[in-house]
Structures are given as structure tokens and as C-alpha cells.
Amino acid sequence: MRFLFVHQNFPGQFKHVAAALAARGHEVHALGVNKPAEPVPGVRHALYREPAVPPMDVTTPMAAAMAELYSKVARGEAAARAMLAVQKSGFEPDVVVIHPGWGEAMFAKDIFPHARLITHAEYFYGGKDGDIAFDPEFSKPSIGGMQRVRIKNTHLLHALNACDAALTPTQYQKAQHPGWALDKIRVIHEGIDTRRFKPDANASVQLKSAGLTLRPGDEIITFAVRQLEPYRGYHIFMRALPLLQKLRPNARVIIVGGDGNSYGAAPPAGKTWKDIFLSEVAAQLDMSRIHFVGRVPHAVLTQLMQVSAVHVYLTYPFVLSWSMLEAMSIGCLIVASDTAPVREVIEHGRNGLLTDFFDVEKLAHATADALARREELAPLRAAARETIVKGYDLHDYCLPATLALMEEGWA
The missing domain is CATH 3.40.50.2000 (Glycogen Phosphorylase B;)
Known part of the structure; x- marks a missing residue:
């Protein structure tokens, strides 16, 4: 043919x-x-x-x-x-x-x-x-x-x-x-190529700008999108960080994403959504523990997810990102927005944790609780990977x- x-x-x-x-x-x-x-x-x-x-x-x-x-x-x-x-x-x-x-x-x-x-x-x-x-x-x-x-x-x-x-x-x-x-x-x-996107206990990521090497077991929160913009919940995530840092002061937050605009309203002329929502909360944050790494090669994103203790994924009711399914295949412990496309894949308490998209305090508490209960919630990681292997391989x-x-x- x-x-x-x-x-x-x-x-x-x-x-x-x-x-x-x-x-x-x-x-x-x-x-x-x-x-x-x-x-x-x-x-x-x-x-x-x-x-x-x-x-x-x-x-x-x-x-x-x-x-x-x-x-x-x-x-x-x-x-x-x-x-x-x-x-x-x-x-x-x-x-x-x-x-x-x-x-x-x-x-x-x-x-x-x-x-x-x-x-x-x-x-x-x-x-x-x-x-x-x-x-x-x-x-x-x-x-x-x-x-x-x-x-x-x-x-x-x-x-x-x-x-x-x-x-x-x-x-x-x-x-x-x-x-x-x-x-x-x-x-x-x-x-999703589950043979490629899989857990790796030996994974590591170097943050050269901070002189750090991240490994599984570290208290790492990851947030990864193509562009840092409202459609993917960037504003909600940033607003949750002040409380999240109070609850988990030793956690490091790795934020992946570009400064552009893929979906929805564009930011005011000369500005980026990244800077707008960062400036909104910057005075309340310990910026030494928050790392904006921009857009990274796919292999690096995979390694970040492999060292992640909790991966946060937020989205409007819209196209479901490949990155969430890849994170599940890697076996991430996921805290995600309770929106329709996410609910199709994640069942709260079985293969991930869901929280109201707009509830900033609940997002902070859910993420902090997931960090505190990492060992107890390990079965959710295994169930997340099983979901992808059985339905999206x-x-x-x-x-x-x-x-x-x-x-x-x-x-």
C-alpha cells in the first residue's frame, strides 16, 4: 500500500x-x-x-x-x-x-x-x-x-x-x-514506550548551576510542561509553593518548561506567564530550593522523573500530556488535577492522587503528605506503571x- x-x-x-x-x-x-x-x-x-x-x-x-x-x-x-x-x-x-x-x-x-x-x-x-x-x-x-x-x-x-x-x-x-x-x-x-520509560534506581541528574546531584530517595518535587502557562496549571503550582515550602522545607522543586505560550490567552506584551506568577509569590519563597531548568532534552526529563519523589501534573480539561503518562510508566508518585482527562487514567488512591485544580492549599497539602508517606504510597507507583503497561504500551x-x-x- x-x-x-x-x-x-x-x-x-x-x-x-x-x-x-x-x-x-x-x-x-x-x-x-x-x-x-x-x-x-x-x-x-x-x-x-x-x-x-x-x-x-x-x-x-x-x-x-x-x-x-x-x-x-x-x-x-x-x-x-x-x-x-x-x-x-x-x-x-x-x-x-x-x-x-x-x-x-x-x-x-x-x-x-x-x-x-x-x-x-x-x-x-x-x-x-x-x-x-x-x-x-x-x-x-x-x-x-x-x-x-x-x-x-x-x-x-x-x-x-x-x-x-x-x-x-x-x-x-x-x-x-x-x-x-x-x-x-x-x-x-x-x-508510551514502557521499555524506555521505566524506573531506574541508579538514575541521577546533575544540576550544575546549583552544584547538586539528584538521586532517587532525595526529596524532589518535579513539575514538567512544554510551556509555563495557565492551561497546564503553572499559576496554581506557583501559588502552592509558599505553603508547600513551609510544610516541607527540605524539598527541592524542579520546574521544567519554556517561557512561551502554546495554549490559551497570551501574557501581556513584553511579559511571560513564568515571570508574572513567579513575581507574585517570589518574596514568600526560598529560591535556593526552587530550580527553573527551562526546556530539557527528553532523556534528561526522563531522568528527572526517575529521581522524582513526587511529580505534580495539572491541566485544564484539554489534551492529556504525554509527559503524565510517561511519568506513570516510570513509576512516579503523581499528584494531579482532578480534571476529566486525568480521571480517565488516574484513579485517586489507586495509581495516583487527585486534587481540585483551583485549590492551592489542597495541592500543597496533598504534595507534602505524599512526600511524608512515600514508603506507604509505594504501591501507587507500581499501579501507575501497571496502568500504562496494560493500557497504553x-x-x-x-x-x-x-x-x-x-x-x-x-x-
Whole structure:
């Protein structure tokens, strides 16, 4: 069979399945805006240009939403031109697999009407128990807000309508989509490599700036996100630190994440969410025991989780981070937000501990209590890893299920 993958940052979620299809003898091509950090074995990769979007008047919220829609249509057009070039080269795919989040799927069926189109239905905005207006500090329900959400979903609706099948990582993410599309959507997680993400009693991490070497057994609290921003609970975590340090004065806090903004409202011009919420509590903190390490290589993040005594994960009702599942696979003792995507994986008191997203004091007490009861709570670590091994393992479940979807209907 012939497969074409389209992802603006290929391979993204398609890394393992694209390589596996090529290894099984299929002809696999891919399109993306950026050159992969490492080539995917057996996959022929081509680039297309990110479209230049002309300046638009975005002085009103609705105008800003329309400008965002324009960028999605422009990217869909750019991807369509790249698909036409692939077609003119003589490659006619049997299956086209696209992440539609940036607009790339909008015109795919016009180019390849006879190919089976599979999309990655990562998220749909405005669903029940979703992220919109979840945090009143940053967003409140309004007619204008819902109008912007409808525009924000436009390109996703086109993808859902055009696709023959879609896959999404969790039941929560599936449930956010409109009812008429649910029969198209399969729940298959991208998979966690439990052979790689596993406990290591001999792990160590050097914090050169502090002259420290961290090892399992140390009183280490980890908090790791792509960007330090409200969607991933950074503001809540920072506000919990003054009390947490009073309760556990010997603990060290390792904070992983960039200064940018991936989701939700952007910070005021010239500022970062990191600095805004740090400055809010800095006078109450012992900063010698709090370490901001920025974004780190995945191998270093894995080692940090392997030495972690308690790993804190907070999120709005939104896309569930791979990092939480990797932490569970490593056997971390996890204190997490009691939000819908987390509850799908963590059962309070069995394989982790849950706390109200907004309750700063409860988060501090739950984390301090987990540190104090580390030995007693060791069974939660084992249960966390077992959850991932049995339900989210890349090699034994997720990849085979994804391959079955890709090859479905073809002998």
C-alpha cells in the first residue's frame, strides 16, 4: 500500500506508525513545514512552505478569530499545493493521514478523492466539560467567546466531514467532538514506550548551576510542561509553593518548561506567564530550593522523573500530556488535577492522587503528605506503571491497533 502523511511538524504523533508501515514494506511519503530532527526510517519526506499571511485588522476579538481562520485556510492551500506536487511526481496514495489542527486537511479530498482519508482528531473546542471558560481568571462565558469558538472549529469541521476515519488518544478527547462524527473516531493512544520509560534506581541528574546531584530517595518535587502557562496549571503550582515550602522545607522543586505560550490567552506584551506568577509569590519563597531548568532534552526529563519523589501534573480539561503518562510508566508518585482527562487514567488512591485544580492549599497539602508517606504510597507507583503497561504500551497495544486502522479494508 501507499501512504501519505501530512503534519506541519512531521513526524509529530505519526513517528512510530509511519516508521512501522515502512518497515512492513509499504511505500510511505510525508509532507511537513519543518525538517525532522531525525529522519524517519523508510519514509520519503518533502517540505512545503508555511504560507505568508498578510497583516489583517485584528483590533476586535471577532477580527482576530477571522484572521486565525484565514491562516488555517492559507495553510490548507499550501498543503494542497504540496499534495499536487506529490501527485504530479507519480505518487498516488491509497491512504492519506493528516493532522488537521493547522488546516492541512481542508482540501485533501479534492486532491486525492479516491484515497482513504484518516485524520488525527486531537481536539474540538467548546465541548462538554472542555477548556473554554474553565478558568474564570482568564476566560468567562460570553456570546462573543462562543462565536469565536465556532470560527476556531471551522477547519476541524471540514476535516471531520471529509475524513473516512479519525483517531484520537483518549475517550475524553473523542467526547469533545460533535455527536454526528463520533462513529468515525477511534480511540487509540499514540502509545508510551514502557521499555524506555521505566524506573531506574541508579538514575541521577546533575544540576550544575546549583552544584547538586539528584538521586532517587532525595526529596524532589518535579513539575514538567512544554510551556509555563495557565492551561497546564503553572499559576496554581506557583501559588502552592509558599505553603508547600513551609510544610516541607527540605524539598527541592524542579520546574521544567519554556517561557512561551502554546495554549490559551497570551501574557501581556513584553511579559511571560513564568515571570508574572513567579513575581507574585517570589518574596514568600526560598529560591535556593526552587530550580527553573527551562526546556530539557527528553532523556534528561526522563531522568528527572526517575529521581522524582513526587511529580505534580495539572491541566485544564484539554489534551492529556504525554509527559503524565510517561511519568506513570516510570513509576512516579503523581499528584494531579482532578480534571476529566486525568480521571480517565488516574484513579485517586489507586495509581495516583487527585486534587481540585483551583485549590492551592489542597495541592500543597496533598504534595507534602505524599512526600511524608512515600514508603506507604509505594504501591501507587507500581499501579501507575501497571496502568500504562496494560493500557497504553506502544509495542503491545497502541501501535498494533493503529496499524490495523491504517491497513483496514486492504488485503
